[in-house]
Amino acid sequence: MKQLISVLAASVALAAPAAAQTYAVTNGRVVTNTDAGILENATVIVRDGDIVAVGAGAEIPEDATVIDASGNWVTPGVFAAFSQLGLIEVALEGSTTDDSAGESPFSVALDVADGFNPAGTYLATNRMEGVTRAAIFPSTGHNIFAGQGALIDTSGDAGSLFQAGSFVFADLSESGAGRAGGSRPAAWAFLEAALADARGYPGRFSGDHEGDALNRYDAAALLPVARGRVPLVMAVNRAADIRRAIRFKADNAPIQLILVGAAEGWMVAEELADADIPVIVDPLEDLPSSFDSLGASLQNAARLQDAGVDVAYSTAPTADGYFNARLVPQHAGNAVANGVPWDEAFRAITLTPAEIYGVGDRYGALAPGYAGDVVVWDGDPLEVMSAPVAVLIDGEPTALESRQTQLRDRYINITDDTPFAYRR
Incomplete structure (x- = not known):
């Protein structure tokens, strides 16, 4: 006989790890992120971690554990396109930060997979807000x-880093120019020299010789980028730098390029679309934080998407990417308020990030063959007051609790009967 579990209790009742089994999320307003669109009163069947059926007429297996969505929204998990989850615990305490190494002789060879902590406090707080997958980025040195960079899930399990070496991150913005010697020409010259070093590896490094820009270990790490096997994620903001990036891609085929930031992307939207370069933008970036982004606009996302650019949303560039990736649905909601259709905005925080990083056939949609990352919300997921009431990652329900909620529950009803002078 089927087990019937209230959606409000599902995350608690099913929090303990269990053998792989079948779950049926029923009676939901299912956002598929496929040509099927949004299905009313539909069911999502997940077996052994994968989605096996989606639809209003999906047959519920006899052995399924049923999660009744009660008419609520059912969606794929949120994919945070630009974050540092699991890399930083306390930003001002160096011993808890593994996002950068400014004093290291290495750069490209630094791999965040070696510093990712699946037990990081902020994974739980982001999972509670519907974030099930994320790309984690290093910071420049x-x-x-x-x-x-790497791709992770937010389950907190030991194997939650599911793809290492997913991309290489480089800063060609104003700050990157400063690190390269003080100007953009210096930054682009360094990038071109680094690519030449990578293409010349290992022959260029025979004997005691080093490269023009990189040592042998960094050159070896950059070689997959030079050969087009791994994308280069490049931080740029002003329109002139974006045009330079477009030319860089054309001159260095078969390189794959992803832009992050792109505050003035709307000015060159047609060119980005023609070059088939995806971008990761913050839809709320509208005030220039530097001369790089004087043209920042709340219509940036809408204009880029109207032009046919593949756009993913993030909360970047911000200083709180290690704990507040969970705000990306709110940013997507603001994109809707500024001209982006709802389905495109939601896709930009789920399926499009997965596609940009090459895993769009596995994550970001509710369809047979996709991973069982399913979120049940108590309202429109892009509304700021909505929240998840159940989250499945790889077909397993997760606990909707964190250190913060545990501390709240521990102290909320404490009655102190000691004399006033002894109370803390």
């Missing part, structure tokens, strides 16, 4: 290259 002594040159324009920050290192290699």
Whole structure:
């Protein structure tokens, strides 16, 4: 006989790890992120971690654990396109930060997979807000290259880093120019020299010789980028720098390029679309934080998407990417308020990030063959007051609790009967 579990209690009742089994999320307003669109009163069947059926007429297996969505929204999990989850615990305490290494002789060879902590406090707080997957980025050190990024889930399990070496991150913005010697020409010259070093590896490094820009370990790490096997994620903001990035891609085929920031992207939207370069933008970036982004606009996302650019949303560039990736649905909601259709805005925080990083056939949609990352919300997921009431990652329900909620529950009803002078 089927088990019937209230959606409000599902995350608690099913928090303990269990053998792989079948779950049926029923009676939901299912956002598929496919040509099927949004399905009313539909069911999502997840077996052994994968989605096996979606639809209003999906047959519920006899052995399924049923999660009744009670008419609420059912969606794929949020994919944070630009974050540092699990890399920083306390930003001002160096021993808890593994996002950068400014004093290291290495740059491209630095891999955030070696510093990711699946037990990081902020994974739980982001999971509670519907974030099930994320790309984690290094921060730049002594040159324009920050290192290699990775893809994670927010389950907190030991195996939650599911793809290392997913991309290489480089800063070609105003700050990158400063690290390269003080100007944009210096930054671009360093990038071109670094690519030449990578293409010449290992022959260029025979004997005691080093490269023009990189040592042998960094050159080896950049070689997959030079050969087009791994994307280069490049931070740029002003329109002139974006045009330079477009030319860089054309001159260095078969390189794959992803832009992050792109505050003035709307000025060159048609060119980005023609070059088939995806971008990661913050839809709320509208005030210039530097001369790089004087043209920042709340219509940036809408204009880029209208032009046919593949756009993912993030909360970047911000200083709180290690704990507040969970705000990306709110940013997507603001994109809707500024001209982006709802379905495109939601896709920009789920399926599009997965596609940009090459895993769009596995994450970001509710369809057979996709991973069982399913979120049940108590309202429109892009409304700031909505929240998840159940979250499944790889087909397993997760606990909707964190250190903060545990502390709240521990102290909320304490009655102190000691004399007033002894109370803390």
